[in-house]
Amino acid sequence: MTAAEPPATTAAGAPEHVPTRVFPDAEPASVWVAGEIAALVRERASLDRPCVLGLPTGATPISVYAELVRLHREEGLSFANVETFNLDEYYPITPDELQSYHRFMREHLFDHVDIDPKRVHIPDGTVPADRVAEYVAAYEEAIRDAGGLDLQLLGIGRTGHIGFNEPGSARDSRTRLIFLDRVTRRDAASDFFGLDLVPRRAITMGVGTILDARRVVLIAFGEHKADVVAQAVEGPVTARIAASYLQQHPAATVVLDEAAAAGLTRYRSPWLLGPVAWTDPLIRKAVVWLARKLEKPILKLTEEDYNEAGLQDLVAGRGPAYDINVDVFRAMAETVTGWPGGKPQAMKRPGDIDRPADAVFPKRVLVFSPHPDDDVLSMGGTLLRLQEHGHEVHVAYQTSGNLAVFDADAIRFAEFAQDFNRIFAISPEEAAKIERHIEDQLRRKRPGQVDSFEVRRIKTLIREGEARAAARVCGIPVERLHFLRLPFYETGTVRKLPPGEADVAGIAALLEEVKPHQVYAAGDLTDPHGTHRLCWQALQQALARVKGKRWFRDCEVWLYRGAWQEWEPERMDMAVPLSPSEVVRKRDAIFKHQSQKDRAMFPGPDEREFWQRAEVRNREAAKLYDRLGLAEYEAIEGFVRWKAIAG
Numbered sequence: 001m002t003a004a005e006p007p008a009t010t011a012a013g014a015p016e017h018v019p020t021r022v023f024p025d026a027e028p029a030s031v032w033v034a035g036e037i038a039a040l041v042r043e044r045a046s047l048d049r050p051c052v053l054g055l056p057t058g059a060t061p062i063s064v065y066a067e068l069v070r071l072h073r074e075e076g077l078s079f080a081n082v083e084t085f086n087l088d089e090y091y092p093i094t095p096d097e098l099q100s101y102h103r104f105m106r107e108h109l110f111d112h113v114d115i116d117p118k119r120v121h122i123p124d125g126t127v128p129a130d131r132v133a134e135y136v137a138a139y140e141e142a143i144r145d146a147g148g149l150d151l152q153l154l155g156i157g158r159t160g161h162i163g164f165n166e167p168g169s170a171r172d173s174r175t176r177l178i179f180l181d182r183v184t185r186r187d188a189a190s191d192f193f194g195l196d197l198v199p200r201r202a203i204t205m206g207v208g209t210i211l212d213a214r215r216v217v218l219i220a221f222g223e224h225k226a227d228v229v230a231q232a233v234e235g236p237v238t239a240r241i242a243a244s245y246l247q248q249h250p251a252a253t254v255v256l257d258e259a260a261a262a263g264l265t266r267y268r269s270p271w272l273l274g275p276v277a278w279t280d281p282l283i284r285k286a287v288v289w290l291a292r293k294l295e296k297p298i299l300k301l302t303e304e305d306y307n308e309a310g311l312q313d314l315v316a317g318r319g320p321a322y323d324i325n326v327d328v329f330r331a332m333a334e335t336v337t338g339w340p341g342g343k344p345q346a347m348k349r350p351g352d353i354d355r356p357a358d359a360v361f362p363k364r365v366l367v368f369s370p371h372p373d374d375d376v377l378s379m380g381g382t383l384l385r386l387q388e389h390g391h392e393v394h395v396a397y398q399t400s401g402n403l404a405v406f407d408a409d410a411i412r413f414a415e416f417a418q419d420f421n422r423i424f425a426i427s428p429e430e431a432a433k434i435e436r437h438i439e440d441q442l443r444r445k446r447p448g449q450v451d452s453f454e455v456r457r458i459k460t461l462i463r464e465g466e467a468r469a470a471a472r473v474c475g476i477p478v479e480r481l482h483f484l485r486l487p488f489y490e491t492g493t494v495r496k497l498p499p500g501e502a503d504v505a506g507i508a509a510l511l512e513e514v515k516p517h518q519v520y521a522a523g524d525l526t527d528p529h530g531t532h533r534l535c536w537q538a539l540q541q542a543l544a545r546v547k548g549k550r551w552f553r554d555c556e557v558w559l560y561r562g563a564w565q566e567w568e569p570e571r572m573d574m575a576v577p578l579s580p581s582e583v584v585r586k587r588d589a590i591f592k593h594q595s596q597k598d599r600a601m602f603p604g605p606d607e608r609e610f611w612q613r614a615e616v617r618n619r620e621a622a623k624l625y626d627r628l629g630l631a632e633y634e635a636i637e638g639f640v641r642w643k644a645i646a647g
């Protein structure tokens, strides 16, 4: 066992109080969970008994439902003996609304399998307020009448909620009407196209209702869940984190992808659990962990520091401490480069190290940006440098990002276009017609309703104009900007389609056209709305298509972390420092994305705007390098080299 491969299931000694299985990513995890459900359904069918399932909604179970549908279509899994009870529903809401869990379940599961609609139960968001008490009691009774839940599937909210049992929910709570937590409402804001439109209440099964299930499986995917998962699995049982009650269930399992498991001790500091095989990345991780814990620079860590923190094994095998310190220090210092595209031999100074990237200069560089602002948000400083060093920099904007544009902006630009056309006498009738249509559409639009094609086009133009303005700040010529408008994004709702042939083919064609020496892409383990993950999936498939090509042999693929987080310092393979004036130029570039300013629509967990978060994160990365004793810069952008194909 190595820490690069921590045990897939809870190991002896781990402080995990619920058996936990970790999969490399969400897909095999979902296949495993669907397989467990299918096995149970089949077993009950063979006994001629019904199978009663408790089901969640949300982003997480979508891939489990997709696999169940596949099993039904391709492997004859029948739902004829299945009875289901959903965990929750917003209140008030009608079943046909875009965000209703009735609609969600039909779209993702029930419309595609042979379940008897009479055996489907989902809390009703239309029950009159004075009948809710009676209604929820009947819901509980219906579960009991069905023989109780055989298996309850759960997701987990960032508040630690299961169902909508928000912090403070009692262990013996039953199905009831609750008020949603602020964080939960914010997380749902993009589904509802605005925080104000998210219902304040919901009907949810209680913690007691959930714990009565004979088996419980909780799934969580993505780095934004890592903290709460660690608290639920390793922390105390507490009403503050409803999911921690699963520790008291005799047959509960937690199923995670590696991103969601990152906060567990077996990933964060596996050496505390027993002997590990010390690989270079693991040594780096341990040393950075120790230096941060003791707030000491790497080179000042002593034998005692290692021994007292549970790293005796490391010093005994690889010591003395000073040698370990120096090795890690050197490796990390070498990651710092102001020349992300390599440094031409002619510019080298004595003491400069030779890097493989120096061999070709200048380079063709292709930056993939999932939304139109991710390029400058995540690697604006690096973009500036690449361009200034004379490389041929292209940026491909993968999606239009039109969902995140306010209606008022669409009207403003439609007016602008009309005035522009009038001034320059360009078919005024046609322009007026379009403007009237836009105004009319937006006036009649109900909250949360999908935009018309025309409105989406205008919103797309707004974002593309902003991307061009930002790229101009970075000095990138507009003819090297590529707006891919990938079809998977164009649903008009936050739910995206899985990337298909058209998405992959579009990206592969661009790769083939540019033949880049370097590719930069967003390598988030998961962003809250899944767009980055899907963009990365599509890009990986496109890279697989070009991997046999001659030009691709020397192509480096670098991953920047999306807008939400920075790579941990020990994982960075390249740290690009920004000077104070580059920080200001990067900010200027981000400011060009005016439609994304003050977006109450997708406020981050800390309510700061995107530019502030980007700046804080770059400055913090630099501070961390400084505290580790490496170098003191104004700000740093970090990258991880992707080796799955290239290397």
Ligand code: F6R
Pocket: 055, 056, 057, 058, 059, 060, 061, 087, 088, 154, 155, 156, 157, 158, 161, 162, 163, 164
């Ligand atoms: C949904 C539900 C919630 C979600 C949780 C995670 O029916 O009960 O507890 O499971 O909010 O949501 P996602 O999966 O969207 O992160």
